[in-house]
Amino acid sequence: MRTLDRIVGWVFLGCNGLLFLLLHRFYAADAQVLVLCTVLCGLLLAGMNLMRAERPHDRTLAKVCVAGNAFFAILLGELSRAVESFPLPLTMAALCIALLLLSMRTRRRSRPM
Numbered sequence: 001m002r003t004l005d006r007i008v009g010w011v012f013l014g015c016n017g018l019l020f021l022l023l024h025r026f027y028a029a030d031a032q033v034l035v036l037c038t039v040l041c042g043l044l045l046a047g048m049n050l051m052r053a054e055r056p057h058d059r060t061l062a063k064v065c066v067a068g069n070a071f072f073a074i075l076l077g078e079l080s081r082a083v084e085s086f087p088l089p090l091t092m093a094a095l096c097i098a099l100l101l102l103s104m105r106t107r108r109r110s111r112p113m
Helices: 002-026 032-054 059-082 088-109
Strands: none
Touching: 002 032, 002 088, 032 059, 032 088, 059 088
């Protein structure tokens, strides 16, 4: 399961780069700050999920990842409604839900520190 966790985390990280290119072209000068904040939030969340995959007994990190993945999946769902012609935000939302489930598994299996 740790291998799957790492693979999904790295794919999520790569999709964040693609999302930056997509949003940068779609919202050229209108919402630069929004685009940058969304992508930086995704990169931070991807890094936290990769760290959680390496630290399977850290319950606090798992709880933060559960909350972050839930909120970012909601954000990506709304973003996919705004950018209807591109399937990437919806794909990233599915990856985020997979990371959410893996984070919940880690949270359940870890021992309190």
